[in-house]
Amino acid sequence: MxxxxxxxxxxxxxxxxxxxxxxxxxxxxxxxxxxxxxxxxxxxxxxxxxxxxxxxxxxxxxxxxxxxxxxxxxxxxxxxxxxxxxxxxxxxxxxxxxxxxxxxxxxxxxxxxxxxxxxxxxxxxxxxxxxxxxxxxxxxxxxxxxxxxxxxxxxxxxxxxxxxxxxxxxxxxxxxxxxxxxxxDFLGIVYIVVFLGSAQFVLEEGVKEQWFESREIVFFTFVAVASGMAMLYRELTIDHPIVDLWAFRNRNFTVGCTLGFILGTGMFTLMFLMPVYLASVKGLNSLQIGQYIMVTGMFQLLSAFVAGPLVKRIDSRLMLALGLSGFALGCWMNGNLTYDSGYWEFFWPQAIRGFSLMYCFLPINSLALGTLPPEEVKNASGLYNLTRNLGGAIGLAVANTLMIQLNKGNYAALREHVTAASPEAWALLGGLSQRLSGAGLPDADLAALKQVYGMAMREAEVLTLNTMFHILALVFFATLLLMPWVSKVSADSGASGGH
Incomplete structure (x- = not known):
């Protein structure tokens, strides 16, 4: 399975x-x-x-x-x-x-x-x-x-x-x-399908369509809101709901789903940001990108051998706090890199993040599902996995939108410093032009100007991606504020439905 x-x-x-x-x-x-x-x-x-x-x-x-x-x-x-x-x-x-x-x-x-x-x-x-x-x-x-x-x-x-x-x-x-x-509950199924289908479509296509400048996005947003409200009313009032939302009355489950949503946001957003950074800024191909990002997976595997025995020995809340802090630290370190950063500069932030993921996943999973009665677990598991996936979808949509805005702002700020009045800009342009002219290019001045433009765009992207990593780090540091609502879940307690 x-x-x-x-x-x-x-x-x-x-x-x-x-x-x-x-x-x-x-x-x-x-x-x-x-x-x-x-x-x-x-x-x-x-x-x-x-x-x-x-x-x-x-x-x-x-x-x-x-x-x-x-x-x-x-x-x-x-x-x-x-x-x-x-x-x-x-x-x-x-x-x-x-x-x-x-x-x-x-x-x-x-x-x-x-x-x-x-x-x-x-x-x-x-x-x-x-x-x-x-x-x-x-x-x-x-x-x-x-x-x-x-x-x-x-x-x-x-x-x-x-x-x-x-x-x-x-x-x-x-x-x-x-x-x-x-x-x-056929009507409930229709409401759920329309609500989640419309919401996912808006999150997936919104960035490309400039969000609410598109009539299509406005229409599907309205459909998602209307069907979502209808679904909530229907599933909370009928005797045999297709999805039992009353599971959220269990505080452990609700807090677990909230943390799962945040973890989904971090995981899926990073899966998007890392290849973009390595392809756009570093100019790597898919095989080279794989060699960089496989570090995260290797350390996730390594952490499994440590986190497994540890979960029986330490408080699950301490384990979760360590995981969230480590993930945040890895993101923050990733946000301090430059165009010149090599493999090992990318290695350690990913290693720390990868090692920390299991420390987050184990306690969150146990908190959400580990104390529920066996008859409620199947329904609750669907809702828990849904919150993680929605966290990823919303995280990607927000990340895409933020990147577009930040890129424009960063490029505009850099462009202000590359002017005819800037001696540094003239020195750089002159040096590039001379080098290209020596290489036998017919229009060296124009080629040099294009190179300066490319460098400004690249640096704007570095600043944007670094800001995105820092935002993610702050989100995970802020998640530590939820710790007072996290219950201790023992490895020897929980659903007693083994058979």
């Missing part, structure tokens, strides 16, 4: 590094091809909160086999896609099936295993959730370069079939509750 969600999470990011090749293969425009990513994310976010009800109705075993089988079949369909619309439809169904697997595995941790084994299982799943998105772009870039973009989907086929067979043969967690199918 863990391998199944590894494929599902990997497929969110594996396509990101190869969109240009897929665009060429499907004869699509640059704006159109982004729908290959957007369709997957929208469908995934929509299905996650419904997964709890589906797992209760069909059982964990049947739901997971259907989801993994559907995901594998849609991977094959993506290989056979004949144009962009067909690829978008297949990717949407792939996201739908993949999204149903993720919360199901989290729920199994707290229903199948006794409390003493739960931290070890959280580490295993946590490694997948955090390493798969880091590995995705690197693996995607390599496969596209060596084989073709179709290999991104072909690699899912054999593992997908094996996961389906193994799950059907060995997983016995619960029995189906077929009675639930007689009281399906």
């Amino acid at each position: 863990v391998f199944g969600i590894f494929m599902a999470i990997l497929d969110i990011q594996i396509v990101a590094s190869s969109l240009e090749q897929i665009q060429a293969g499907l004869s699509a425009t640059k704006d159109e091809i982004t729908w290959v990513q957007t369709a997957y994310l929208v469908a995934e976010v929509v299905i996650i909160p419904l997964s709890g009800w589906l797992a209760r109705a069909f059982s964990t075993r049947i739901l997971f086999v259907l989801s993994c089988g559907g995901f594998t079949l849609m991977s094959l369909c993506c290989v056979l896609a004949w144009n962009l619309p067909s690829m978008v439809v297949f990717r949407a169904f792939q996201g739908l099936f993949g999204g149903a697997m993720i919360p199901t595995v989290f729920a199994v941790i707290y229903t199948l295993f006794p409390p003493r084994l739960q931290p070890a299982m959280v580490i295993v799943v946590g490694m997948v959730v955090m390493v798969a998105p880091t590995a995705g772009p690197v693996l995607g870039g390599y496969l596209t370069e060596v084989v073709s973009w179709k290999a991104l989907f072909l690699i899912n086929l054999a593992p997908g079939v094996l996961v389906c067979l193994a799950t059907w043969q060995f997983v016995r967690v619960d029995e189906p509750e077929w009675d639930l199918l007689k009281k399906i």
